[in-house]
Amino acid sequence: MSETRIIAVANQKGGVGKTTTAINLGAALAEGGHRVAIIDLDPQGNASTGLGVPPEKRELTSYDLLAADRTLEETLQATAIENLWLVPSNSDLSSADFQLSSRSGRTHLLRRKLSESREFDYILIDCPPALGLLTVNAMVAADSVLVPLQAEFYALEGLSQLLMTVREVRQTANPDLRIDGVLLTMSDNRNNLSQQVEADARNTLAGLVYRTVIPRNVRLSEAPSHAMPVLQYDPLSKGSAAYRSLAEEFLSRQMAPA
Numbered sequence: 001m002s003e004t005r006i007i008a009v010a011n012q013k014g015g016v017g018k019t020t021t022a023i024n025l026g027a028a029l030a031e032g033g034h035r036v037a038i039i040d041l042d043p044q045g046n047a048s049t050g051l052g053v054p055p056e057k058r059e060l061t062s063y064d065l066l067a068a069d070r071t072l073e074e075t076l077q078a079t080a081i082e083n084l085w086l087v088p089s090n091s092d093l094s095s096a097d098f099q100l101s102s103r104s105g106r107t108h109l110l111r112r113k114l115s116e117s118r119e120f121d122y123i124l125i126d127c128p129p130a131l132g133l134l135t136v137n138a139m140v141a142a143d144s145v146l147v148p149l150q151a152e153f154y155a156l157e158g159l160s161q162l163l164m165t166v167r168e169v170r171q172t173a174n175p176d177l178r179i180d181g182v183l184l185t186m187s188d189n190r191n192n193l194s195q196q197v198e199a200d201a202r203n204t205l206a207g208l209v210y211r212t213v214i215p216r217n218v219r220l221s222e223a224p225s226h227a228m229p230v231l232q233y234d235p236l237s238k239g240s241a242a243y244r245s246l247a248e249e250f251l252s253r254q255m256a257p258a
C-alpha cells in the first residue's frame with residue numbers, strides 16, 4: 001500500500017471555505033479511486049453534517065481520538081460515498097484546547113494517532129477557525145497545509161499570521177511541513193475587489209497559489225443542507241467542476257518534487 005499523505009486544511013478565519021474544500025476535494029479524490037479519510041477537527045462539526053453524519057450518529061469523535069484512548073480505526077466511519085471515510089466531531093471538542101493544554105506531548109496527539117494508519121492514500125484534516133492547539137495538532141501531523149483564501153480585503157493580512165504559525169511548527173515539531181498551496185475561494189468575476197485580491201495574492205505568493213480558482217456557486221452552498229458533497233448533489237455544477245479540477249492540480253503537485 002502506498003504512503004498516506006496528510007493535509008491540514010487551515011485558515012484561522014471562519015467562513016473562507018475550509019470545510020467546503022475538505023469535503024469536496026475529498027469527494028473528488030475518492031471519485032478518482034483514492035482512499036480518503038476526512039478528520040473533522042472543528043467543534044462545529046460542519047464537515048460531519050455535510051457528509052451526512054448527523055449529531056446522533058457521532059458516537060465516537062475526533063475528541064475521543066485526541067483526548068481519550070481511542071484509535072483512528074475506532075473513530076472512523078464509512079460515509080455514503082465510496083472510498084470516503086470520516087472521523088466526525090461535535091461540541092465535545094470545544095473544551096479540548098483548555099483540557100489538553102497541560103498534557104505533555106499535547107501538540108503531537110493527532111500525529112501519534114495518524115501514524116498508525118496505512119489504510120488511506122489521503123487524510124484531509126478540516127481545521128477550526130483558530131490557530132490554537134487543534135490547528136497546531138493538525139499541522140504537526142500533516143505533510144502539507146492547504147489554505148483556502150476568500151478573495152476579500154483583509155485576506156492577505158490574516159495569511160501572514162498563518163504563515164508564521166507554519167514557520168513555528170517547522171522549527172519546533174515538523175521540519176518537513178509544506179504549504180501546498182493557497183486556494184482562492186468564492187471568487188466573483190464581476191467583483192473588482194475580488195479580482196484585485198486574486199492578483200495581489202498571485203504577485204505575493206507566486207507558485208503557492210493554485211491555478212484552479214473556486215467560483216462563488218450557489219450549488220456549493222446548498223449541498224451541505226442536503227448532507228452531501230456538491231459532486232453528489234449536483235455533479236454537473238460549476239462547483240463540482242472546480243473541485244474536480246482542484247483534485248487534478250492537487251494530484252499533479254503531489255507528484256512534483258518539493
Ligand code: ADP
Nearest residue numbers: 014015016017018019020186215216217220221
Ligand atoms: P469555513 O469552513 O472556512 O468556515 P465553509 O466551507 O463552511 O467555511 O464556507 C462558509 C459558507 O460559505 C458555507 O455556508 C458554505 O456553504 C459557503 N461556501 C463555501 N464555498 C462557497 C462557494 N465557492 N460558493 C458559494 N458558497 C460557498
Ligand code: MG
Nearest residue numbers: 018019042046
Ligand atoms: Mg469549517
